[in-house]
Structures are given as structure tokens and as C-alpha cells.
Amino acid sequence: MLIEATLLVKDPEIIKGLLDGSMKRYGSVIRWAAGTFKAGQIVRHLAETPGLTSKLMTVPFDPIVAGIDVIGHALNYHKLIGVDHKLIGIDSKLIGIDSKLIGIDSKLIGFEKTLSSVMGLSQIAAAASVLNLGISIAGFAYMGSKLNQVQKTLGHIHQSMEEGFNRVKAGLNRIDNRLDIISEQLAYLYLLVEDSHQKQKSLAKAISNLHQAMLIKEITALKAELDDRSRFPDESPRSAIKTASRVGLFLSNQAMQATPELDAEIMLNADVSIQGWAVAIATEANLLLEIGKHQEAKELLALQIPQFKQVAERWGKALINDENTYLSTAYRFTNSRFKNHIASERVERITEISPSDRTLSPDQIRRKKNYVDVEFEMSYSSAKFDQTWTHRQIAVAEYLDGLSELLARLEGLESFANLCESKGVKSSREILPGDGAEPGIYILPST
Template sequence: MLIPTNLLAEPGIVQGLLDGSLVRYGSVIRHAAGTPQGGQIVRHLLEAPGLTNQLMSLPFSPVTGAVSLVTNTIGHAATYNKLIGIDRQLIGLQQTASSILGFSQIAAGASILNIGVSIAGFAYMGYKLHQTQKAIGNLQKSMAAGFDRLEDRLDALSGQLAYLHLLVEDSREEQQRLGNAIADLHKALLIKNIADLQAELEHLKRFPDDSPKAALKTATSARLFLASQATQAPLEFDANTLMLVDISTQGWAVAIATEANLLLQHGQIPEAREVLAREIPRFQQHAHQWAKSLLNTERPELATAQRFATPYFKNCITPERVQRITQISPSDRALSSDQTLQKRRGAKVELEMTRTQPQLTSQWKYRQLAIAEYLDTLSELYARLDGLLAFAQLCEQQGVKSSHELLPDANAKPGLYLLPAVET
């Protein structure tokens, strides 16, 4: 099944991603909407263990930066493949998998799930849970110290919770309130559930041949608890609420992926598909509710994800990020190209109106960047879980005894690999 080449060595896929006839969605490549086969899976994205290990050492730029793995890891893969069979004028040596796959400016929180399915995925998810806990500690220290320069504070964070600084940057009272909430968070069951799940992931990394029963029980328990915490919180544009929901949501996603991957690896493939088929619609609804709430505004012309695609945000928010947010926005996702363009023009005109200018303060802009960061995380997490469901369905269709049968082996070169979808 596995194509033993890096993604950039398959010209047809690269060309499709460049001209827009193909799109990356989570961990799969699909025919783009509007094409004759729109939505159909073309390839599954898998990463070799070496790539997953490298992910653990790469920095993620907070709030508006691109994911560094693209240049440092996948970009190098293009070099050692020497762009075999690809027109250099078309791709160019500066063209990396970042722009081809749309990885630029993915919120750091979304990196808590690996790109696709990986043998070393448990180690990576455990590592990112640790990074989440570390981010909470760093954020607490930063709030206690106060704000000197916003950029310095953002650089001090791991990136996963950096958007919270943008929400409370102008209010010392809000900073203190958020600091108190972080302290309370350490005492909450929320952290205990994440810590328990992290401990099981660490155990799986050290003893991969052990029975998965204990880890499955912990993952199921964490999934149920964290899902309830994420979905029962009020839809409020408040730093404390966003922080609690964000951490719960990321933990929920990891618990889902952990439980499903354990079942896939140990041959319980129908059970894995059932878990994913049950949880993913709930996660999608959760993402839609938050997108609808956070994109809402008193100015109807701005109550759309397309406000982020206007010239006002050109240097802050990439088109890929706008597209991902659109995927979870109920009012944007079903629009035609003409309707999308109309929304974008309406938002642009509104932002240029004289009556709107007093509203466009640095505080307002920070809040918009925070909203974009937050929604981007939700969108990418949902897309990657959806990709995992597609992989589970592939395992079931192929009749494999374990998902390991479809994955690159431990000796595979670091990089992304392609797995064909089952023909229907």
C-alpha cells in the first residue's frame, strides 16, 4: 500500500495542491470542492517515526508565526529527493511543503495531534500534553510579572496559550483575574485527567508491547470528562473561559486519538471506527458553536470569517488560516465563491468606513488575532480527527489485523508518505 517516496516526489499530487484542484484537510488530501470528485480522498498523509521524533524538537511561533517543522524537516525532504520529476520553475527551491500543504500559521495548539497516523504518535501526543502543562506554568509566571512588552511575553510562551495575552494585554485587572484562574486550574480535576492521560502515553512509549487495557481505560475516562468540561462551558468571549475550554478541548482531542489508535493497533478496528464516528460529530458541533459565537458582532458585515481576509489583516493572517476557520463557521462554510467574495467585500468596506475607524484600536486588533488563533486550533483539530476516522475506515476496508500493517516501518526515512485511498 505505501508509496515509498516523499510527497514532493509525486508531481501529480503537488500540481493539484498548487493549482487548487486538491486540498489538504487534516491528514488527508482530497479533491477540492467544486471539482467533479469534490471531497473524495486522494491520499492519506502518514509520517515516518523519524519525522515524528523531529516534531518534538521544533519550535512553534506563537500567534502569527508559521510552523517551523515545514522548513526544518519537510523542506529538507525536498532537498534529498532533489525534486525528482518536478519542474523546478513550477516549485522552486524556496517552495516548501508549508505552502503546498497549507501548514503555514496553523495554531500551535493544533500541533497536539500529529499530522497523520504514526507509529511514534503516542510519544508525540504525550510530549504535547507536557507542553500544554508547561504553557500553563509559563502563562502564570508571565501574568504575575505583568506586561512590559507584549512581544516579549509572547516569545516567552510555548505558543499554545499565547493568544490569551492578546485578550488581556490592556487590563491589569483582567491579567490578575486570569492569573488567579490559572492557579485554580492547577488544583482542578482538569489537570489531573490530562496528567493521568500523559502518564499512560509515557508508559506506552516506554513499554509498547504491554497490554493496552489500562491505557484504554484511562483514555476513555479522560475523553468523557474532558468532553463534558469543553462542551458545558458557556459560550463567552472571556479569557478565563477560553483558556479552560481550550485546554479541555485539546485534551479531549488527544484522548479520542489515543483511544482510537490503541484500538486500531490492537486489531479492534470496528470499535475504533465506532468511537471516532460517535465523537467527531460532537467535536464538530462544539467547533461550530464557538465559531458562530466568536465571529458574531454588532456589525453584520463583519460577522464572518471573511473579515480576516480583508487588507486590514493582510500582514497578520494568512489565506490558509482564513480557509480553515471558514470550515467551522456555519455562516461561511456553505457559501459559493461569489457569495464568499461578496462577504469579503462587505467586510472590507465596513472596515474602511469612517464610522468604523474609532473601533479599530490595537486592543480590537489583538482580540481579532486571538479569535483567529483560537478558531484555527479548533478547525485543525477537527480536521485531523476526521482524517483519523478516514484512516480507520481504510483499515477496515483493507481487512488488516493492525494499523501497523499500513504504516511506514521504523527504518523509513523521515518525511511524509502517501497512502492511496481505497477505490470505490
């Protein structure tokens, strides 16, 4: 490697920044947080090892029903990336630095603080899991696996809807136990149609049609290329690049044609198109970087990312908009009624694709939240904002979170392309952890 990559957990400065909030993970990069002197600037790039990527295929991140801590799966995830809770609690003996020196009181942080939470991964968007966290070429196998999960999920949902839902008796935690079999993908569909048998039948038919549609055909073609690439990594990537380009063009067209609306069928078709589009972009760009065509990769991303962002913001604007002006904000998800289901990290991601929320000052944000809280305290709120309404809002939050995270990761890939070009490497492989690297998440220099 021309650039020495370091395990994230072995860098006390980055850990400190993530813990005290001065740094934030944004897609596949660490940036200085808003309010800091260098706000928005990249601190480091993130990359996964091949070993970690393969293991992550078996670790699900439940977007809704497991709550904001994702306790069971998160523990497995921490073990995979080599993080001990004491390390994240800033144990001076483990990281070889005095806690007073870095200005963090372990009692304030708590030993339950985990790397997934400080990196904003404890409630990672299900849709975004089609892309690996970093930009490792080994992530192709992971992306292929996740596309396969989406296909399996559609089949499971179709079967469940044909059989009929179990009615929700009380609380989100009692939602139909069939959620356990859908690979933690597309769970928002259940929440959108749980109140109507007719909607369930309609969506079941739509899923059946989708299986036979061009969308699935294109995604299957891309998955086949990803699988082939993972098996024969030293072969010429020309065929895979061509397929990724063709699939990306088709799916981007489908995604841009969709009119944003809080409708399960429309959202499902758009979601499948958008996820496939994101994978196609990442695949083509990564392959170009692998063979040293940095400029071509940059041109591709410079063209595709603004289009992707436009689609994400259109959905953000449409789904956040509400007839009640006080609730027409992503900050409505911060109300206490959502505290067990929507983490603050998810709200932050959603604001990134909400033009009306993204530029608010701290004072304006506080006022927005106050208006939201007052509205939910009104006498008519219990009848107007019932359980069905709440569930639909949780579904909206998951959907928009996925779009935001996908956009962030594609923008991180664009930054990585700039890094490859600035270093003049012949292949992106030269600055990524190799096959023999210790499994984990690595940090790369920003320049």
C-alpha cells in the same frame, strides 16, 4: 507492509495537485479541492515516520508573532521532511518530470514556495499541534510531549502575569517578549488581556486554579499513559485504552458544558478540555486500530466526532458573530489589516466550523469580502476598530483555527479506520511506515 507507502515528496501528481490548488490537505488526508470534479473525495492518507515525529517535538510553530511565513521554523521543518525549495519550485531534474508536462511554470510558483505552505502548514494552529499530522502510532510520544508543553505554558503565563505585562507600544510585532517562552501554545491569551491589568490578575488566578483542577489531573494521567506506551510499545494496550476512554469522557463533558464567550478564562478552560479530549479520542482509536478492533474504533469515532464538531461550531458561531452584521463572517480576517498576521489558509480552516460561511458560493464570498473592506474604510473605523480590537480578532482567529484543525485531523483518523477495515489488516501497523523508514511524511492509498 501490505500497502506500500511512498514519501509525499516523491509523488509528482500529489505535489502538482497541492501546488495548483486542485488538491488540499484536510487534517491527515489529501482531498480533491472544492470546484473539482471529485470535490471532497480522499486522494491519499498521510502518515509520519517515527523518526520525524520525534524530531518535530523540537520544532515550534509560532501561531501569531512570527507572521504568516514562519520563516525560521519552517526552514527547519522543510529539512526534516526532506524537501528542497527547488523541488517544490518544480525542478524537472529533481522529480524526473518535465514542468511543461505537468503544466506548472516554476517562475509563477517561485522558489520560495514551500511544502508547508501548499499543505496549509505555514501557520498551523497551535492547539492542533497536540495531534501528529498523520495517524502513526509513533505519534503517541509527540502527543504526550505537546500535552506537556501546554502544562509548561500555563506555568509560564501565570508567572508572566504575576510579574505584569510590558505594555504594547506599537504593532503586534512588539508584543511582550515573554511570548518567546510559552512554547508557542495559548498565545491568544496575551492578546485578550493586554489592555486590562485587572483582567491580567483575574486570568493569573484562573491559571493558578487550573493547575490544581481536575482538568490538569486528567491530562497528566493521559500523558503518563502516552509516555508508558511509547516506552513499551509491545505491551498490552488495555490500560492505556481504559485511561484514554475515562479521560475522554471527563474532558468531553467539560468541553460541552462551557458556554462560548470571548472571555480569556472561559476560553482557557475550554481550550485545555478540548485539546485533551482530542488527544484522548485519537489515543483510544489508534490503540484499537493497532490491535485490529476496527469496528470498535469506528464506533468510537462515529460517536465522538459529531460531538466534537458540535462544540467547534458553537465556538465558531459565537466568536465570529459581531454586532456589526457586515463583520459577522470569518472573511473579516481577509481584510488588509490582518495580512501580516492571519494567513489565507487559516481563514479557510475557520470557515469549516462557521456554518454561515461554509456553504457560501464564490460570488457570495466576494460580496462578503467587499462589505468587510467597505466597513473598515468608513470614517469611524480607525476609532472603533483600534489596535486592541485587532489583536483580539487575531486571538479569535488562532483559537478557532485550532478547533477546526483538530476536527479535521479527527475526521482524517476516521477515514484511516475505514481504510484499515477495508484492507482487513490485523493491525494498523501493517499499513504504516515502519521504524526503519526514511524520515518524512508518507502517503497511503485511499482505498
